[in-house]
Amino acid sequence: KAGVTQTPRYLIKTRGQQVTLSCSPISGHRSVSWYQQTPGQGLQFLFEYFSETQRNKGNFPGRFSGRQFSNSRSEMNVSTLELGDSALYLCASSVPGTGTDTQYFGPGTRLTVL
Amino acid sequence: TQLLEQSPQFLSIQEGENLTVYCNSSSVFSSLQWYRQEPGEGPVLLVTVVTGGEVKKLKRLTFQFGDARKDSSLHITAAQTGDTGLYLCASGSDEKLTFGTGTRLTIIP
Numbered sequence A: 001k002a003g004v005t006q007t008p009r010y011l012i013k014t015r016g017q018q019v020t021l022s023c024s025p026i027s028g029h030r031s032v033s034w035y036q037q038t039p040g041q042g043l044q045f046l047f048e049y050f051s052e053t054q055r056n057k058g059n060f061p062g063r064f065s066g067r068q069f070s071n072s073r074s075e076m077n078v079s080t081l082e083l084g085d086s087a088l089y090l091c092a093s094s095v096p097g098t099g100t101d102t103q104y105f106g107p108g109t110r111l112t113v114l
Numbered sequence B: 001t002q003l004l005e006q007s008p009q010f011l012s013i014q015e016g017e018n019l020t021v022y023c024n025s026s027s028v029f030s031s032l033q034w035y036r037q038e039p040g041e042g043p044v045l046l047v048t049v050v051t052g053g054e055v056k057k058l059k060r061l062t063f064q065f066g067d068a069r070k071d072s073s074l075h076i077t078a079a080q081t082g083d084t085g086l087y088l089c090a091s092g093s094d095e096k097l098t099f100g101t102g103t104r105l106t107i108i109p
Helices: none
Strands: A005-007 A008-011 A017-026 A031-038 A043-052 A053-057 A062-069 A072-077 A086-096 A109-113 B004-007 B010-014 B021-027 B032-037 B045-051 B055-059 B061-065 B071-078 B085-093 B095-100 B105-109
Touching: A005 A086, A008 A017, A017 A086, A031 A053, A031 B004, A031 B055, A043 B004, A043 B085, A043 B095, A053 B071, A062 B071, A072 A086, B004 B085, B010 B021, B021 B085, B032 B071, B045 B055, B045 B061, B071 B085
Parallel strands: A008 A109, B010 B105
Antiparallel strands: A005 A017, A017 A072, A031 A043, A031 A086, A043 A053, A062 A072, A086 A109, B004 B021, B021 B071, B032 B045, B032 B085, B055 B061, B061 B071, B085 B095, B085 B105
16 A cells, blocks of 8 residues: 655745645545644644544644645645745644554655745 | 653664663653654654553564653664664644654664
8 A cells, every 4th residue: 555645855935935735645544634843843733634624733823724635635835935934744644533543654845945 | 732852862872782762741641652753754653552551562672651651761672773763752632643852863883
């Protein structure tokens, strides 16, 4: 079974631009979570989608948004990019309701904001 | 919000040595997971511990969950260069994980 895929793997943007990142979950997984990883703050939860609905949200500004499609694929969008948004963005998929909270992570998208 | 502190932050040892890294919280874990992340990759789940006092072994890795479920440790026996990576503990529910600060482990050949 194919793992979680994320595109693109690397991205360079300038301040003020917006960016869209994509995540394709493992087949059969219906939950997709997004995380931001930086050297200073570590891995932080952004939001989680299940059945096209946002169920959980972390403590990030409204510039960060996401959505999920009917095939469980998910996108996240960051508008008005700031230098501090430079990070590795990870998505993870899981099968909710199994009680194990097991998430499978993709390789991430490395975003650099200049 | 539950805070997970990991120690040490960095650890560099010779191949063949043993090591232990720790994960501590100010509150009780419902369950705890350990992940390893290698450069350019996402974290990979190593183990989930649920019961206080639980000990799980994965080849040369031994995971222990504290009796009070507020701390956990990961012990590696006879470290190998392939053990190099960032070790993260995490806890949470409903697909929302809180991660620890991480221990960056380097095994020197």
